[in-house]
Amino acid sequence: MMLSPLCISVGRAGHPFQQRCAHSAYSHARFQQESPVFLLLLDCVWQLWRQFPLALGFSEALLLRLANEVYASDYGTFLCNNDQERCALGVKDRTHCLFRALLRPAERDYYSNPLYEPTELAIWPSVHPQSLQLWRGFFLRWTQLAHHLEAVQEEIRSMVIEWARVAQSSAKQSSQYKSLCTASQHVCPHGALQAGDCSPAQSGGTGRCGYAKHKGLLLDMQPGVRVGMPTAELLGLLCRGCLSRVQNRPSCSFSSWPRRMSRWNNMESSNANTSQENPRVLITGGLGQLGVGLAQMLRNQYGPESVILSDIKKPPSHVYASGPFVYADVLDYKHLRELIVNNRITWLVHYSALLSAVGEANVALARKINITGLHNVLDLALENCLRLFVPSTIGAFGPSSPRDPAPDLCVQRPRTIYGVSKVHGELMGEYLHHKYGLDFRCLRYPGVISVNTPPGGGTTDYAVQIFHDALSTGHHECYLRPDTRLPMMHISDCHRATVEFMQTPDCQLSLRTYNIAAMSFTPEEVAQEIRKHLPHLKVTYNPDSVRQTIADSWPVRFDDSNARRDWGWAPAFGLEELVTDMLLSVRDKRTREGFLVS
Ligand SMILES: NC(=O)c1ccc[n+]([C@@H]2O[C@H](COP(=O)([O-])OP(=O)(O)OC[C@H]3O[C@@H](n4cnc5c(N)ncnc54)[C@H](O)[C@@H]3O)[C@@H](O)[C@H]2O)c1
Numbered sequence: 369m370m371l372s373p374l375c376i377s378v379g380r381a382g383h384p385f386q387q388r389c390a391h392s393a394y395s396h397a398r399f400q401q402e403s404p405v406f407l408l409l410l411d412c413v414w415q416l417w418r419q420f421p422l423a424l425g426f427s428e429a430l431l432l433r434l435a436n437e438v439y440a441s442d443y444g445t446f447l448c449n450n451d452q453e454r455c456a457l458g459v460k461d462r463t464h465c466l467f468r469a470l471l472r473p474a475e476r477d478y479y480s481n482p483l484y485e486p487t488e489l490a491i492w493p494s495v496h497p498q499s500l501q502l503w504r505g506f507f508l509r510w511t512q513l514a515h516h517l518e519a520v521q522e523e524i525r526s527m528v529i530e531w532a533r534v535a536q537s538s539a540k541q542s543s544q545y546k547s548l549c550t551a552s553q554h555v556c557p558h559g560a561l562q563a564g565d566c567s568p569a570q571s572g573g574t575g576r577c578g579y580a581k582h583k584g585l586l587l588d589m590q591p592g593v594r595v596g597m598p599t600a601e602l603l604g605l606l607c608r609g610c611l612s613r614v615q616n617r618p619s620c621s622f623s624s625w626p627r628r629m630s631r632w633n634n635m636e637s638s639n640a641n642t643s644q645e646n647p648r649v650l651i652t653g654g655l656g657q658l659g660v661g662l663a664q665m666l667r668n669q670y671g672p673e674s675v676i677l678s679d680i681k682k683p684p685s686h687v688y689a690s691g692p693f694v695y696a697d698v699l700d701y702k703h704l705r706e707l708i709v710n711n712r713i714t715w716l717v718h719y720s721a722l723l724s725a726v727g728e729a730n731v732a733l734a735r736k737i738n739i740t741g742l743h744n745v746l747d748l749a750l751e752n753c754l755r756l757f758v759p760s761t762i763g764a765f766g767p768s769s770p771r772d773p774a775p776d777l778c779v780q781r782p783r784t785i786y787g788v789s790k791v792h793g794e795l796m797g798e799y800l801h802h803k804y805g806l807d808f809r810c811l812r813y814p815g816v817i818s819v820n821t822p823p824g825g826g827t828t829d830y831a832v833q834i835f836h837d838a839l840s841t842g843h844h845e846c847y848l849r850p851d852t853r854l855p856m857m858h859i860s861d862c863h864r865a866t867v868e869f870m871q872t873p874d875c876q877l878s879l880r881t882y883n884i885a886a887m888s889f890t891p892e893e894v895a896q897e898i899r900k901h902l903p904h905l906k907v908t909y910n911p912d913s914v915r916q917t918i919a920d921s922w923p924v925r926f927d928d929s930n931a932r933r934d935w936g937w938a939p940a941f942g943l944e945e946l947v948t949d950m951l952l953s954v955r956d957k958r959t960r961e962g963f964l965v966s
């Protein structure tokens with residue numbers, strides 16, 4: 369702890385403890401030199417501790433102990449004004465040192481912060497008056513409150529110990545973990561919940577399983593563990609959905625939980641309820657290549673009425689007949705808000721965007737839809753406590769990014785407005801997640817290959833068109849060079865990844881933005897694979913400079929190991945399966961629509 373030597377100095381440097389507090393804060397007499405400077409220091413440290421509960425290695429209990437010891441102590445640590453006085457009186461020989469006592473293992477354990485996460489990063493406390501709070505643990509220590517503080521600390525400690533124990537028996541645990549963490553089975557100690565959200569704390573709830581993670585703390589209780597009231601309160605604190613209830617409870621000593629969560633204090637979390645029910649999903653830009661199929665997959669799981677497709681264009685009749693559709697322009701904030709409120713939306717999937725090639729042709733519009741539209745959606749998600757999914761893309765990387773493979777975290781300097789807007793989306797979402805707890809989730813999709821809805825003007829579109837050409841004219845003119853390798857994915861893998869990711873409990877996510885990968889091929893390789901079925905396919909190459917430049921700046925492969933590890937991502941389609949499926953589906957579609965099939 370660094371303090372300005374001009375203001376305060378601590379310990380050996382010679383803070384005059386005797387003058388400042390010898391006559392005790394409990395006495396009515398006041399001497400000229402008396403001043404609770406050390407107490408002020410402790411209060412400052414407590415403010416830091418409160419704003420950054422994971423950043424300091426000690427607990428509030430240590431600060432309270434020091435605050436007491438400085439006025440009335442069995443130890444000699446705070447006696448006298450300086451070393452000279454202490455030597456003259458033989459304080460060191462005739463008394464015991466408090467700090468040595470505090471370093472004994474039992475004491476050390478007791479005063480350590482079980483939530484402590486070492487980090488290299490500097491912490492920047494807020495010094496706004498509204499950020500500074502009354503140190504209730506000290507100033508109201510004779511009231512009921514203090515007892516709860518201890519109880520909660522004890523609960524945290526025992527849960528951390530329990531977690532360490534459980535983590536050790538990992539083989540059995542990991543399979544249990546996987547199965548228990550699937551959304552349908554996920555139940556927290558407060559009652560049933562899914563997808564990582566939490567219902568309001570209920571006293572004495574019995575957890576069939578319990579998962580709570582708040583910034584690195586994973587609490588994992590065995591099925592059948594009886595959870596006492598303080599645990600339920602604690603878990604309530606650690607789970608976003610419960611914050612409002614618990615923080616407003618006067619007996620809860622954590623009423624001063626970090627400021628960054630204060631947004632949740634003032635509102636009833638809709639997720640608290642909805643986590644027990646099916647989500648209610650709104651998809652923006654839903655009539656593009658990806659929206660209709662995703663809606664179908666979600667409707668199969670949650671019922672047709674639970675998913676609303678929206679877009680600014682007229683839906684084809686089969687889409688209109690398949691479930692709710694509404695007109696929604698992402699640039700119209702008020703209307704979007706009305707839709708979200710009136711339909712009690714809990715998940716928002718934000719698909720509206722101009723893709724890479726179209727975006728370059730109309731930068732102003734791309735900026736508006738991809739950035740202004742995104743801001744509207746982020747604000748609405750935050751306001752209404754929605755789980756927000758925003759797709760990103762291989763296009764979020766640029767020529768200075770590692771290309772083979774591109775990891776989740778690396779330099780991102782895309783050269784398209786599309787890519788820039790996507791990086792902006794990733795960063796804004798993550799920022800709001802870290803600052804306000806927004807449940808932001810983002811997958812970087814590869815080029816997606818589908819049959820039913822044509823792609824909306826991207827650089828990877830050739831990989832869809834080639835199948836249609838192969839089955840119609842037998843000739844495809846490719847706008848990319850034959851050796852342009854890009855990550856690609858079958859649409860059903862893309863939808864499955866999205867749904868699985870959305871259902872993953874918060875506690876399993878170590879990132880908010882993940883790469884997902886399935887395969888990576890060049891135009892020549894996909895043509896070769898198609899020729900195994902249609903040997904007559906002819907492909908000519910006429911590279912388009914805009915799209916070729918874009919493709920050359922993108923990764924050739926994605927590293928998706930984090931997605932595989934954290935939430936079990938695994939693609940079902942490789943190139944061979946993709947080609948077989950695409951040829952079948954395109955043939956079917958063309959036949960149904962009365963087109964010639966070669
Ligand atoms: N398709 C892919 O290969 C791919 C790959 C990576 C990421 N993505 C991302 O997935 C999302 C969906 O992609 P897609 O392929 O379905 O895109 P798409 O271009 O096919 O569809 C986008 C939809 O947004 C709609 N839209 C445009 N302006 C709008 C506005 N103002 N308000 C509401 N809607 C508006 C369009 O009408 C269109 O239906 C996009 O964000 C895209 O960046 C797609």
Ligand SMILES: C[C@@H](O)[C@H](N)C(=O)O
Binds near residue numbers: 763786815829
């Ligand atoms: C890759 C993806 O973002 C989109 N298909 C595009 O090419 O723009």
